[in-house]
Amino acid sequence: MVLTLGLLGLLAATPVHTIEIEVFVPLCDNSLIACGRAAAGEPRSLEANLYWGAAYGAERFLSRAPGFRVRSRQDAAPDAAVLRELVLERTPTQGERTVRLLLHAYAGDRIDTALEDFLSAAAGGSSADLVVWAGHDRLMDRAPPETRAIPGAASRPVVVLACMSEQFFGPVLRSLGARPVALTRTLMAPEAYLLEALAAAVARHGPMEAGAIRSALVDAYARYQRITPRAASSVFSKAPLD
Secondary structure, X not given: OOOOHHHHHHHHOOOOOOEEEEEEEEXXXXXXXXXXXXXXXXXXXXXXXXXXXXXXXHHHHHHHOOOEEEEEEEEOOOOOOEEEXXXXXXXXXXXXXXXXXXXXXXXXXXXXXXHHHHHHHHHHHOOOOEEEEXXXXXXXXXXXXXXXXXXXXXXXXXEEEOOOHHHHOHXXXXXXXXXXXXXXXXXXXXXXXXXXXXXXXXXXXXXXXXHHHHHHHHHHHHHHHOOOHHHHHOOEOOOOOO
């Protein structure tokens, strides 16, 4: 697992009513997909990368989103697979639960390591209530890595914010005993306003309510992409997914 001792201690001290979401974010890499300008696709640039430091990147967007606050930030060596681990907490409103997100920023040139760690977490290797992939659909490029279900592990709800994840991730996740609660059917942008919407839906409805989670993702995608709700609805797989 990629959790450091400091973050493990922080998560262990979390009250039982807090919902934990673990998010795997492989940075955009221009050698794999078109990320935009050169800096946006620099696979080790936390500050400028499309999926991390850009306007709708995970850290920049969520650290400034209303109701979210940074609890901890840990950087690794420049040549590490995981460049930064970020813990954010969303303050609940009436009728909601506290949501805490642990985000792993993987170097884009180590996306295969990110994929292996994500699938291991989805197979039951994570203690989080919900496991999320937000980035390029690496399974469009390669065969799935060898990962096995963990005997006796509780099934883990999973969200994959990546292009056509129902087709590429869905069968793999089900073979591991994971429960997909939100997948996609088309090309899409895995931007951080979707993580914001996901956290809000989970705070209100819990991590297993696929219909509520899908509705929140559709609404956010329509708003930020400036498309109709009907067009946004075509992006996300229809619930239930089992």
